[in-house]
Amino acid sequence: MEKIRVGLFGFGRTGKIVANEYLQDSIFSLEWVVRKTHRDKHKFASDLLGYEYEAGKIFSIAEIDDSFFKNNPVDIIVDFASSKAVNYYEKAAFLGIKIISAISNYKKQDLDKLLSLKSRTAVLYSPNITLGINFLLIASQVLQEIAPHADIEIVEEHFREKQGASGTAKKLASILNLNEKTNVNSIRVGGIVGKHEIIFGLQNQTIRLAHDSISRAAFGQGAIFASKWLIKKHKGLYSMEQVITEMFKKHLPVY
Numbered sequence: 001m002e003k004i005r006v007g008l009f010g011f012g013r014t015g016k017i018v019a020n021e022y023l024q025d026s027i028f029s030l031e032w033v034v035r036k037t038h039r040d041k042h043k044f045a046s047d048l049l050g051y052e053y054e055a056g057k058i059f060s061i062a063e064i065d066d067s068f069f070k071n072n073p074v075d076i077i078v079d080f081a082s083s084k085a086v087n088y089y090e091k092a093a094f095l096g097i098k099i100i101s102a103i104s105n106y107k108k109q110d111l112d113k114l115l116s117l118k119s120r121t122a123v124l125y126s127p128n129i130t131l132g133i134n135f136l137l138i139a140s141q142v143l144q145e146i147a148p149h150a151d152i153e154i155v156e157e158h159f160r161e162k163q164g165a166s167g168t169a170k171k172l173a174s175i176l177n178l179n180e181k182t183n184v185n186s187i188r189v190g191g192i193v194g195k196h197e198i199i200f201g202l203q204n205q206t207i208r209l210a211h212d213s214i215s216r217a218a219f220g221q222g223a224i225f226a227s228k229w230l231i232k233k234h235k236g237l238y239s240m241e242q243v244i245t246e247m248f249k250k251h252l253p254v255y
Contacts, residue, residue: 003029004231007074007097010081011035011045011058014216018080019045019056021220027228030056031074034064036081064088069095075231078223079103083110093120098230100223102129104167118237124230126240127167129222132211133196134240137175138248140198140209144176151201152176157187158194168196193218 006022008015011033022030023046033045038060040048045056059068061084069092077092079085079101086106089099090113101114104127117123126134144152154176156169165184173180176198197210213219222240229243 001027003027004076004227005029005031005074006227007031007069007072007077008033008045008056009077009079009085011040012081014219015080016045016049017216018078018220018223020049021217021224022078023049023051023055025224028224032057032059032072034059034061034081034085036061038062061085061088066091069097073097076100076227078227080219080223083107086110086114089114089117093117093123096121098122098124098233100124100129100226100230102126102219102223104128115237118235121235122230122233122238123236124226124238124240124243126222126226127171128194129226129240130211130213130218131222131225131240131244132213132218133168134222134244135248136196136198136209136211137172137241138244140172141175143200143207143209147200147202147207149202150207152178153183153185153199153201154178155185155187155197155199156195157189157192159191160188162188166194166196168194172196172198 004027006028008019019030019033022028033056040058041060043058044054045058046053074097076098083103083106098121154169154172156166158166165186169184170180173184193216194213197208200207226240226243
C-alpha cells in the first residue's frame, strides 16, 4: 500500500507536534513543511524532532511559487499555520491535492477563498480538528433537541496569551443558536491548551458536556484521522463533524 503523502503548513508550537504525529504513523509520508520564516530552511523536520531519517523538508513561505506543488507533490495539505496560507491553496487545488484546514481566525474573504476550492478538490475545514470536540458538537445538538427549554452557557478556557473567544466556542454558539457575546464565557489563565464546557441548566438538574485538550498532540491525531477519511473522498466541502457523524451512524448500537 502506497503511503499518503502529506505537506504541512506550520512549524510552530502546534505544528511541530502535528508533524511528530505524522512521522509516527506508518501510513503517512511527511514530504515537506512550510513555515513563515527562513529558520531551519531546507533542514528536515524529522531531524529537528529527533528521528534518524530525513522526512519533512522545511521550506520558507517565500519559496512557494507557481511550480512548488508540481515539483513537491503531495496527496494532502494540512494547515496549522495562519489564515494567510490560504492564498497558496489554489495552485494545489488545480492539481487535485486535498486540503485540511484547522485555522480558526480566517477573515471573511480568506474563508470564502478556501470554501470556493470545493469545486476543484476535497476540502475539510474544521477550526478545532480534535475528535473529542467534534463529538461534543454533535452531542450538544442532540441534547438541545431533547431539552429545548434548557438554559445554555458555554465556558471556554485557554492559555493566557490567547486573544478573543475561541473559534470552537463561536461555532458551538452558532450551532446552538446562542448569542456569542452573552452566552460565551472566556477564561485565560496559565498554559491551558484548551477546555470547552457546555452547561445545560434545567429546572431540577444540570447537564455538563466538557472536552479538555491535555496535549496539542490531540490536534495531530485529529488531523491524521481526518486525512485517512478525506483521502477517499471526491471534491466537495467537508467538516470534522461529518467525519464523526459518519462513524457515529456506522457504529450506533441497535437495541
